[in-house]
Amino acid sequence: MPKRPEELRSYRWLGVEDSRPAFGHRSRLFQVGYDRSDFAGKPVIGIINTWSDINPCHTHLRTRADEVKRGVWQAGGFPLELPALSLSEMYMKPSTMLYRNLLAMETEELIRSQPLDGAVLLGGCDKTTPALLMGAISAGVPAIYVPAGPMLRGNWRGGVLGSGSDVWKYWDEKRAGTIDEDDWREIEVGIARSFGTCMTMGTAATMMGVAEALGFTLPGASSIVAADSAHGRMASASGRRIVEMVWEDLTPARVLDARSFDNAILVEQAMGGSTNAVIHLLALAHRAGVPLSIDRFDELSRRVPVLADIRPSGRFLMEDFFYAGGMRAFMTRLAPQLALDAMTVSGTTLGEGIAGATVWNDEVIRPYDHPLYPEGGTAILRGNLAPDGAVMKASAAEPRLLKHRGPALAFESYDEMAAAVEREDLDVTADHVLVLKNAGPQGGPGMPEWGMLPIPLKLVRAGVRDMVRISDARMSGTSYGACILHVAPEAFIGGPLAFVRTGDMIEVDVAARRLHLDVADDELARRRSAWTQPPPRLARGYGAIFAAHVRQANEGCDFDVLDVPMHLPEPEMH
Numbered sequence: 001m002p003k004r005p006e007e008l009r010s011y012r013w014l015g016v017e018d019s020r021p022a023f024g025h026r027s028r029l030f031q032v033g034y035d036r037s038d039f040a041g042k043p044v045i046g047i048i049n050t051w052s053d054i055n056p057c058h059t060h061l062r063t064r065a066d067e068v069k070r071g072v073w074q075a076g077g078f079p080l081e082l083p084a085l086s087l088s089e090m091y092m093k094p095s096t097m098l099y100r101n102l103l104a105m106e107t108e109e110l111i112r113s114q115p116l117d118g119a120v121l122l123g124g125c126d127k128t129t130p131a132l133l134m135g136a137i138s139a140g141v142p143a144i145y146v147p148a149g150p151m152l153r154g155n156w157r158g159g160v161l162g163s164g165s166d167v168w169k170y171w172d173e174k175r176a177g178t179i180d181e182d183d184w185r186e187i188e189v190g191i192a193r194s195f196g197t198c199m200t201m202g203t204a205a206t207m208m209g210v211a212e213a214l215g216f217t218l219p220g221a222s223s224i225v226a227a228d229s230a231h232g233r234m235a236s237a238s239g240r241r242i243v244e245m246v247w248e249d250l251t252p253a254r255v256l257d258a259r260s261f262d263n264a265i266l267v268e269q270a271m272g273g274s275t276n277a278v279i280h281l282l283a284l285a286h287r288a289g290v291p292l293s294i295d296r297f298d299e300l301s302r303r304v305p306v307l308a309d310i311r312p313s314g315r316f317l318m319e320d321f322f323y324a325g326g327m328r329a330f331m332t333r334l335a336p337q338l339a340l341d342a343m344t345v346s347g348t349t350l351g352e353g354i355a356g357a358t359v360w361n362d363e364v365i366r367p368y369d370h371p372l373y374p375e376g377g378t379a380i381l382r383g384n385l386a387p388d389g390a391v392m393k394a395s396a397a398e399p400r401l402l403k404h405r406g407p408a409l410a411f412e413s414y415d416e417m418a419a420a421v422e423r424e425d426l427d428v429t430a431d432h433v434l435v436l437k438n439a440g441p442q443g444g445p446g447m448p449e450w451g452m453l454p455i456p457l458k459l460v461r462a463g464v465r466d467m468v469r470i471s472d473a474r475m476s477g478t479s480y481g482a483c484i485l486h487v488a489p490e491a492f493i494g495g496p497l498a499f500v501r502t503g504d505m506i507e508v509d510v511a512a513r514r515l516h517l518d519v520a521d522d523e524l525a526r527r528r529s530a531w532t533q534p535p536p537r538l539a540r541g542y543g544a545i546f547a548a549h550v551r552q553a554n555e556g557c558d559f560d561v562l563d564v565p566m567h568l569p570e571p572e573m574h
Contacts, residue, residue, distance in 0.1 A: 002247040005041035009141065012573055013115030014039060021573045025115070039078040043246040045239070046116035047072075047079055048107055048132060050123045052086030057125035057204065058148055059195035060226055064235040068120050068146065071239020077118075077246070079239065082110050089126045089204075097474065098446025098546060100127040100134075100280075101559050107135025113571055116141060118246040120238055124148025124197045124226075126477075129207040130280035133216060134558070137252045137287040140567040142245035144345045145216040146238045147208035149226035150318035151196030161191045162200040164478020165312040168452065176460045196226025199318040201310040202477035206273035207280060212327050213267035214284075215255045215344030219353035223326035225319050245345060256288040259339035263350060265300045266337050269376025271330070272306040272313035274477025275391045275485055278378060282556030289565025294380050294389045294554050298513065301376030306395045307333055307366045312480035313395040314372050316364045324364035328357035333368055381484060383515040384524075385470070385496050385506065388488035388554040393480070394510050398466040401482035402510040405518075406431040406468065410500045413438055414450050421456040428456045430464045433506045437497055438534065439473035440490025441550045441557050445537040451475035451485040468508055470515075472497055472553070484508065484515060486553040492534060493552075499527040 006015060014029075016022040029039060047068050051061035065081050072079035085103045087096040111119050119139070121132040124147050136143035154161025170187055173179045197204030205222075212222035218238055224231045261281060268277045278297055285292035308330065310316050321330070331338060331354045340351025359365045366372055377395035394402060409432045411417035417436050420426055434453045441447045451473040455464055466481045472490035475483050489495035496517065500506075505518040517524075536547055549559040556563060 003249055008043055008246070009117045010044040010115035012570070014044070015041070019573070042076055042078045043117040043243050044115050045072045045077045045079045045242050045246070046111060046114065046119045047081040048084050048110060048119055048121050049081055050084050050086045050103075050128050050132070052088060054091050055086040055088035055125060056192070056195060057089070057197045058086060058123065061122045061148060064122060064146060064232065067232045067235040068122070068239040071236035072243055074236070075240040075243035077243035084110060087125060087127045087131065094444055095446040095448035096127040097448070097557070098444070098543070100131045101546070101550070101562065102542060103128065103131035104134035105562070107132050108138045111136065111139035111141055112568060118142040118242045120242050121145045122148070124204055124208055126203040126207070126276070129204070129211055130284060133211060133284055134287050137256070137284065138562070138567065140251055140253065142242060142250050143252060144218070144238050144242045144245065145211050146235050147211060147217060147222045149196050149208070149224050149231050150199040150205055151192060152194040152225065152227055153199060153317050153319050154191040154193060156187050156190045160317065161187065162311040162317050162478070163192050163198040164202050164476055165200045165480060166191060168479060172455060172460050172465065175457055194227045198478055200312060200478045201272055201274070201308060201318070203274040203276040204477070205318050206268060206271060206277050206477055209271055209273065209327055210264045210268055210277055210281065213264040213331070214260050215342060215350060218346055219344070220326050220328045223318065223322045225322050228322070241346065244347070248347065250345065250347060252288065255343050255345060256290065257342070258290050259342040261285050261290055261292055262300065263338050263342055265297055266304050266334060267331065269297070269301045269378060270304045270306060270334055271308045272310065272373065272377035272393070272395045275378055275393050276474055276477055278391050279474070279486065279553055279557050282554070283558040283563060286556055286558060286563035287565060297378060298380035301378055304334060304337055304376050305368070305371030306373035306377050307368065307371055309364055309366055309372050312478055313377055313393070320361070320364045324361035325357060325359045328354045329359045330365050332357050333359065333365060379510050379513060381508070381510070381513050381515040383517070385500070385515050385517040386487045387496065388552065389486070390484050390488065390515055391486040392482075392484045392510060396480035397482035401466060401468055401508070403508065404433070404468050404482070405505060405507045406433045408433050408435045408500050408502055408504045408506050410435040410502045411437065417453060421454045424458055426456050426458060428459065430459055430467055432467065434467065434469040435497070435500050436469070436471035436473060437491035437500070439471050440492055441552060442537065442547050443472065443490055443492030445543060445547060447474050447553065447557065449474050449476045449479075451483050452479035452481060453483070470497070470506070488552045488554040490552065494528070494531060494533060496524065498531055499524055
């Protein structure tokens with residue numbers, strides 16, 4: 001049965017007549033210029049907007065918020081826009097990952113502490129999507145996500161550029177001397193041509209697709225190009241839908257279950273999605289009270305191939321993906337593997353949401369029997385170097401490196417590594433395994449995207465473009481190469497990675513899911529006993545809170561006080 005107006009959460013703030021607090025709340029709405037008819041008996045919808053002048057991925061979200069409001073008004077709701085922390089991937093240092101949990105906390109508290117019956121979540125840039133969803137799940141009110149959408153294709157001299165992926169590619173070409181400063185400047189102004197997120201299959205596109213597969217968006221919402229007029233219409237439709245969701249009491253708890261997370265993992269694997277999705281989905285599942293471990297990612301990666309021929313694993317970009325049919329069409333190719341009866345925020349099942357969708361370009365969204373890569377894009381490796389697991393985007397690595405044995409070239413810090421790889425006299429070959437330590441959740445701090453370690457200059461000039469690299473860091477979803485990431489536990493807290501020395505032999509076997517340090521156990525024990533933990537990276541403020549409470553990568557990097565499926569009591573009225 002639909003809710004009655006007096007059952008709305010906001011009724012305690014605004015609806016009770018014989019109440020001094022309600023009198024004060026209503027009088028302040030009158031102060032702003034609202035009329036009683038604007039809000040009386042209507043669902044109050046909070047529009048959580050991560051727009052910012054310094055976040056080019058979200059430049060258009062100011063306009064989209066107005067379009068959401070239009071939809072809310074049309075459906076008989078009362079919209080209120082609430083600004084939230086904008087996690088600008090390009091500008092925030094050392095990493096937006098340091099602040100993902102802060103935005104998740106802010107989102108939860110914005111909803112919980114104020115008279116909101118439902119929430120529309122506006123975001124898209126990398127960590128913003130999981131942060132908004134984490135907060136909304138914990139807040140427990142009906143919520144729908146409006147993804148920012150990918151930007152238009154880049155362009156340079158008649159060719160297509162993909163943000164992120166081609167930055168790494170052409171930076172190496174510049175280091176090698178195959179392009180000059182004028183070429184580099186032309187690329188710089190041609191690679192990002194509109195508002196919206198990276199248009200490669202980076203973390204932003206991956207997590208927007210994951211949100212749709214989880215059931216958190218309207219059907220097809222995640223792949224609409226940000227500059228397309230359909231994007232504004234989707235925003236208004238989401239505004240209308242959230243009002244209906246409030247009356248239906250369609251909360252995240254009624255949408256998310258184990259089927260939803262399996263769907264999300266299968267979609268991420270078949271997209272060749274960002275390795276960051278592993279961390280974020282683990283955190284989301286913990287918030288939702290759904291048991292999930294990194295081993296499930298590996299189980300499901302063996303069930304589906306990579307079908308999205310999108311950079312960095314493939315050739316095309318998200319604009320091509322949209323024109324090829326987008327996420328709805330893509331999921332029809334995976335339909336036999338998906339739980340089509342899983343519920344979504346549209347009020348219908350996933351299967352109903354993708355019914356009738358058509359793939360218009362088999363090169364971009366490949367047929368199941370003609371995949372880009374025979375397994376899912378992400379593999380989980382284990383061994384004495386990563387007892388709690390490590391992550392690799394195998395579909396974006398040179399095949400010759402998927403089984404490799406070579407000597408380690410180990411670095412204690414990013415600065416040490418960055419200086420060394422530019423030295424012409426560095427003692428390194430293409431067979432070496434580059435190892436970066438102390439770049440994890442506490443060591444970074446915040447697990448920066450340092451995992452795509454630069455190829456040493458002398459090798460770049462010799463034509464080498466990929467080699468095995470291992471770290472406890474993350475890497476951008478737009479990155480590529482034989483990079484093994486998220487090694488857990490991290491070096492900073494005494495994980496085995498801390499004890500790797502230059503010259504140690506390391507073995508990688510992706511097919512066997514093996515990552516092994518060829519050093520005897522007694523020697524590792526001696527190294528461990530001689531090791532001392534580095535001092536804290538951040539000794540005060542939010543950084544100190546982060547270090548004290550963050551979990552390891554294999555647990556989702558959420559705070560230990562937050563990754564529990566419980567809702568706080570409703571605030572008291574005073």
